[in-house]
Amino acid sequence: MDLSVSFCKARMRNPTVLASGFLGVNVEMLKRVVREGAGAVTFKSIGPKVKEGHRNPTVLAYEWGVINAVGLPSPGYKDMGGELARVREVGAPAFVSIYGASVEEFREVAEAVARHKPAAIELNVSCPNTKAEGMVFGCSELLAAEVVAAVKDVSGRVPVMPKLTAQALDIARVARACEEAGADAVAAINTVGPGMLINIEARKPVLGYKRGGISGPAIRPVAVRCVYDIYEAVDIPILGIGGVTEGRDAIELMQAGATAVGIGSGIYYRGIGVFKKVCEEMKIWMKQNGCKDVKKLVGAAHE
């Protein structure tokens, strides 16, 4: 049973990827996630300078999913330099997520990050929980393409992958615009929303930022639809993300068109060992369904 895939020239032993925003604060934690079975990992979004993020509560789980507004806390790329310099030690392809409040900031961060030669730079143009750095870029074909082009200018051989949002009017068109601007892959989707939950006794929104992005099982159908639409519009590979907790969910996203599959909230539902569990379940499914190579599943739902 072959689970290996190639994504943006990076060889992965299986298609599971630690999604950005989860656990990726240091090299030691990423090594742990690789030991737990992930085929690739992502450093938590890094910005141009120190950013504190929002007040707690920042991450909660309601009945159907996870809701968060952490607010992109980051020490800034200069302070992360020490960790990024050790990117090779992670033991699997490591992507680095970056954000900025302007095209220039994206370029500045990307230039510094690219020097460390990560497996890819993920552009967070889709965070629903911040004002300036948020999904404004990912909602617009023009702005998303502009960010991609600016980053491609300074990223050298490091592949560039914008992470898109389902809040765009037509996510497939945004993906297409990014491809035309030189993107090597796209990731989809970021959290959905923002949403809000109110504690009715306190009569107050629960999250410190009040609004937060929704992830987990609640958004899986949105992710599947977005990946499906993007697959029909572009030729570059897709990192499919959204609500994967089981092997079947990963296979579903791959059949929609994803070459690799991000897992984040799945850690909440099944523990840090979720990567291994998902891979085992994929193998069982493949065996039962006469599939020897996971690569054959990519886009299968389109035929």
Place this chain on the structure above:
Amino acid sequence: MSDMPVSNKVRKIVEENREVRTIFLEENVPGAIPGQFVMVWLPGMDEKPYALSYMDGEAAITVQRRGKFTDRIFKLRKGDYIGVRGPYGNGFDVDICKRPCIIAGGIGIAPLAPLAEKLAKKKPIIIMGASTRDKLIFVDRMRKVCKVEPTTDDGSCGRKCFASDILEGVIRKCKADVVYGCGPEPMLKRVFEICRKRRIECQLSLERYMHCGFGVCGSCAIDGYRVCVDGPVFSSEQLSKMTEFGRFARLKYGNKVGLYEYYSWRE
């Protein structure tokens, strides 16, 4: 599954001293064991982790006044709502010891007091350290279940020294096989080293800035460990693998700094 702050009313407030209060909750936190913690939400303000200082039908947290958040906790009155979610973390392993020794630095006594009660049959000995006599809390509570060895920085109660200064002698005298500890990390680092030297097991409860409490965000990372899920209680073996224990911690925005810079930021 869901992990939302659940509204819980303040049932009773006990003033332990001028700076420390125990807040008893109307609703219990079912299934909690000593060493586990809850996330406490003050609506519209912030949310922070607190060890449970009482359990088994009467959940409580014990809070030291420090900054804006604890100022607000000190304004709580009986009947006020707060949000509570948990219990979180692993808790202390009570099955591994025959002769337990417990060491508490300052407010670190909070998770250790219910532990001492749970271990009562094994006749634990507890070293309780604080800066002065009036800052030692739960002394009478501990005297009911174990032998108490107090230490104070100024000598106003018990020996005039740090708690960890008398640990080695106490281990030798009572032939302790496991040391349970909670308190300032420089103290815990010393406890760890003493236990390593004497080749006995330790179970130490650590603290880091925390967001989710359920192991997904990474804000409380110590190397590859998550304090909220893999801890907060760590074994000798785990502690020996950590490069950051006793040396580094991360601020709210993920910046890795020296422990003293971290502590001054927390103040």
